[in-house]
Amino acid sequence: MQTIWFMLVAVTIAVYVVLDGFDLGAGIVQLLVARTDGERRQVLRSIGPVWDGNEVWLLAGGGTLYFAFPALYASSFSGFYLPLTMVLWLLILRGISIEFRNHIDSLVWKPFWDVVFGGASALLAIFFGAALGNVVRGVPLDNANEFFLPLWTNFGIGGAVGILDWYTVLVAVAAFATLTAHGALWVALKTEGELEQRARRVAQAGWWGLLPLTVAITWCSFAIQPRLSASFGARPWGYVFPLLAVAGLVGMRALHRRSIAPFLCSSLFIVGMLTSAAFGLYPYVLPSNLDPRLGLTVYNAAAAQYGLKVGLAWFIPGMLLATGYFVYTYRSFAGKVALEDEGH
Amino acid sequence: MDALTIHRLHFAFTVTFHYLFPQLTMGLALLLVALKTMALRTGDEHYNRAARFWARIFAINFAMGVVTGIPMEFQFGTNWARFSKYAGGVIGQTLAMEGVFSFFLESSFLGLFLFGENKLGPKGHWLAGFLVFLGSWLSGFFIVATDAWMQHPVGYALGPHGEILLSSFWALLLNPWLPWQYLHNMIGAVVTGSFGMAAVGAFYLLVKRAERYGQTFVRVGVIAGVAATVLMLFPTGDQQGKNIAFHQPPTLAAMEGLFKTEAGAPLALIGQPDVEKHRLDNPLVVPRALSFLTYQRWKAQVRGLDAFPPDRWPDNIPLLYFSYHIMVGLGTIFIAVMALAAVWLWRGRLFAQRKLLWLLMLCAPFPYIANTAGWITAETGRQPWLIYGLMRTPEGVSPHVSAGNALFTLIGFMGMYVVLAILFLLLVYREIEQGPEAV
Numbered sequence: 001m002q003t004i005w006f007m008l009v010a011v012t013i014a015v016y017v018v019l020d021g022f023d024l025g026a027g028i029v030q031l032l033v034a035r036t037d038g039e040r041r042q043v044l045r046s047i048g049p050v051w052d053g054n055e056v057w058l059l060a061g062g063g064t065l066y067f068a069f070p071a072l073y074a075s076s077f078s079g080f081y082l083p084l085t086m087v088l089w090l091l092i093l094r095g096i097s098i099e100f101r102n103h104i105d106s107l108v109w110k111p112f113w114d115v116v117f118g119g120a121s122a123l124l125a126i127f128f129g130a131a132l133g134n135v136v137r138g139v140p141l142d143n144a145n146e147f148f149l150p151l152w153t154n155f156g157i158g159g160a161v162g163i164l165d166w167y168t169v170l171v172a173v174a175a176f177a178t179l180t181a182h183g184a185l186w187v188a189l190k191t192e193g194e195l196e197q198r199a200r201r202v203a204q205a206g207w208w209g210l211l212p213l214t215v216a217i218t219w220c221s222f223a224i225q226p227r228l229s230a231s232f233g234a235r236p237w238g239y240v241f242p243l244l245a246v247a248g249l250v251g252m253r254a255l256h257r258r259s260i261a262p263f264l265c266s267s268l269f270i271v272g273m274l275t276s277a278a279f280g281l282y283p284y285v286l287p288s289n290l291d292p293r294l295g296l297t298v299y300n301a302a303a304a305q306y307g308l309k310v311g312l313a314w315f316i317p318g319m320l321l322a323t324g325y326f327v328y329t330y331r332s333f334a335g336k337v338a339l340e341d342e343g344h
Numbered sequence: 345m346d347a348l349t350i351h352r353l354h355f356a357f358t359v360t361f362h363y364l365f366p367q368l369t370m371g372l373a374l375l376l377v378a379l380k381t382m383a384l385r386t387g388d389e390h391y392n393r394a395a396r397f398w399a400r401i402f403a404i405n406f407a408m409g410v411v412t413g414i415p416m417e418f419q420f421g422t423n424w425a426r427f428s429k430y431a432g433g434v435i436g437q438t439l440a441m442e443g444v445f446s447f448f449l450e451s452s453f454l455g456l457f458l459f460g461e462n463k464l465g466p467k468g469h470w471l472a473g474f475l476v477f478l479g480s481w482l483s484g485f486f487i488v489a490t491d492a493w494m495q496h497p498v499g500y501a502l503g504p505h506g507e508i509l510l511s512s513f514w515a516l517l518l519n520p521w522l523p524w525q526y527l528h529n530m531i532g533a534v535v536t537g538s539f540g541m542a543a544v545g546a547f548y549l550l551v552k553r554a555e556r557y558g559q560t561f562v563r564v565g566v567i568a569g570v571a572a573t574v575l576m577l578f579p580t581g582d583q584q585g586k587n588i589a590f591h592q593p594p595t596l597a598a599m600e601g602l603f604k605t606e607a608g609a610p611l612a613l614i615g616q617p618d619v620e621k622h623r624l625d626n627p628l629v630v631p632r633a634l635s636f637l638t639y640q641r642w643k644a645q646v647r648g649l650d651a652f653p654p655d656r657w658p659d660n661i662p663l664l665y666f667s668y669h670i671m672v673g674l675g676t677i678f679i680a681v682m683a684l685a686a687v688w689l690w691r692g693r694l695f696a697q698r699k700l701l702w703l704l705m706l707c708a709p710f711p712y713i714a715n716t717a718g719w720i721t722a723e724t725g726r727q728p729w730l731i732y733g734l735m736r737t738p739e740g741v742s743p744h745v746s747a748g749n750a751l752f753t754l755i756g757f758m759g760m761y762v763v764l765a766i767l768f769l770l771l772v773y774r775e776i777e778q779g780p781e782a783v
Binding site: 048049050052053055056058059060062063064066067068070071073074075076077078079081082084085088089091092093095096099100103104146147148303304306307310311314315318319321322325326328329332333 | 403404407408410411412414415417418420421422423425426427428429430431432433434435436437439440441442443444445447448449451452453454455456458459460463464503507509510511513742743744745746749752753756757760764767771774
């Protein structure tokens with residue numbers, strides 16, 4: 001039962017990263033590809049009706065984590081207190097920059113919110129990458145499974161670490177490159193002409209950055225977290241997850257002239273990387289970097305059986321319903337965005 | 345200040361600011377459905393335009409609610425880790441259900457409602473609006489269900505390490521505390537929405553602009569408002585008071601400023617509680633009314649604070665007493681204002697009554713104060729418990745987050761929310777200034 005919930009939470013978070021990933025990425029690339037106000041509007045229009053729904057996956061993932069693994073929620077959220085609060089501030093700034101930009105037509109108002117939107121999106125990609133790096137590396141959990149991490153210490157990766165060390169920074173940079181390429185491919189998919197071409201070039205440049213970064217984080221992850229090789233060694237079928245990531249990465253390059261295929265490949269790459277990390281850490285959900293025997297696992301962090309069982313009864317139909325709304329919304333707004341559309 | 349005080353202020357500040365927005369969202373969602381229904385029934389484009397105007401304000405308000413709402417869910421983990429660890433198996437259920445059942449619904453169909461009117465057609469657009477309304481009211485349900493469990497925990501068992509385990513899902517959703525608190529809260533949101541709509545309408549009539557819209561807004565606002573203000577007092581407020589009387593008797597005594605147990609207890613209308621001397625200063629009371637309202641008998645005994653050990657008294661009795669009295673006092677005034685406006689509306693002369701229109705316009709901020717005071721009553725009334733009778737507030741806080749770190753983020757939120765408040769007022773003012781004819 002705990003394992004089922006582990007998979008459900010992992011899938012929800014992976015879906016979140018794929019969906020909100022493209023609108024975070026769109027935020028990053030709009031500063032690079034859109035040169036006129038009309039082009040900026042086109043980028044915003046491509047995510048306008050959906051970004052809010054995409055962000056709901058974060059809330060759904062958080063809520064699911066909360067009731068399925070309350071000890072993990074409590075320990076990780078209070079331990080990562082400062083960066084998580086900053087993530088909240090960035091989400092606030094990003095949300096209002098999207099919603100408020102087009103309300104006032106001024107040469108001061110709009111460029112200001114464009115920069116806020118781009119900056120907050122970029123920093124969020126970096127923070128999320130660093131968070132993933134911290135989970136893979138492990139945190140100094142004590143006997144009560146609690147910890148508190150400062151933002152940085154000496155940038156080493158052993159002992160008294162901070163949220164940022166050279167490994168988590170590396171993962172953060174990789175996350176930034178991933179979401180930049182992912183967002184650029186979304187913008188290319190939803191726009192036409194010059195803007196589409198520029199977005200495709202950004203996606204290509206991002207891909208060349210992504211390639212060495214992927215190799216580097218894979219090698220470093222196996223080097224600093226011995227659980228990964230142990231997991232893949234014990235259950236070799238798990239290599240299917242890294243293979244998905246490789247297929248996605250290759251596909252992004254090989255199919256780069258197609259319209260929707262490269263975006264789907266980049267989604268596959270993200271899902272492959274995240275599921276590889278989840279598979280490699282299982283049954284740990286938050287390892288300790290002090291003592292491998294400590295650490296939160298799906299067993300000692302989970303809620304009681306009864307709650308998990310009734311949760312399943314509403315979670316699965318609820319998520320099917322939510323997926324239905326998503327398919328409907330995306331179909332309603334399918335195709336390239338035109339500027340003459342209604343809406344703000 | 346110690347860490348506990350800062351963590352409490354942190355939650356109080358962020359949740360108070362947050363709830364300024366959802367109350368208008370939920371109230372306005374109902375009124376938007378009303379406008380869309382009138383458009384569908386009469387086929388008059390006027391009502392569609394009116395709905396489009398309010399949808400623009402709704403969207404700004406909704407965005408504020410979303411961005412200030414995300415920190416609420418996160419704070420359970422960041423600032424109240426022990427509470428989350430021990431009770432997360434129970435309250436995580438309702439919070440996760442909110443995400444799954446209402447946020448997806450709300451956000452998907454709000455996108456369609458705002459961007460897809462042409463694609464959806466009149467009936468489809470009505471349905472999108474209705475689903476946004478349903479999503480926002482479901483969201484309220486799951487949040488109030490969570491709070492109701494903290495006020496009156498049911499359906500749980502204690503685990504081997506002191507953790508609180510869910511033992512009955514249906515007991516959690518059918519908590520006897522929940523229906524009246526939910527209705528009282530939602531109708532409070534309708535009061536905010538209807539006063540807001542009536543105030544904007546009154547403004548247009550007073551400045552003699554967009555007058556047909558002004559009349560529609562005043563009419564819809566007053567009709568919804570007169571019903572909502574009455575329902576606020578009876579039965580929902582009355583029943584919620586009885587919940588407190590039976591399940592949290594020290595809270596009732598503190599709300600009413602009743603320090604001594606009395607048969608035929610008076611109802612204090614005005615007065616200042618003096619907690620040190622255990623008395624109410626400068627009281628103005630209705631004799632025996634508290635006994636009657638609580639037990640329907642004029643001579644019934646009502647337990648005062650002296651009937652309970654001081655460690656079970658709410659820890660801020662003056663704040664609890666004043667917020668409760670502000671809520672009830674404003675609620676009574678709202679009934680009078682809306683009843684007066686409704687009489688003139690019924691006689692067909694409201695739109696020319698400038699004094700009454702002024703009154704309606706100036707009332708707009710007060711439902712926010714009343715709703716906020718109501719929540720302060722509920723939450724300070726729950727003290728000294730985080731989960732009533734089960735976990736005291738100091739036991740729930742994050743043990744490793746220091747006072748300095750908590751103060752840093754509290755100051756950050758304060759700064760950020762000042763900016764948000766200014767932006768919100770600026771943008772809503774611009775929408776009202778541009779008027780319904782511009783959309």
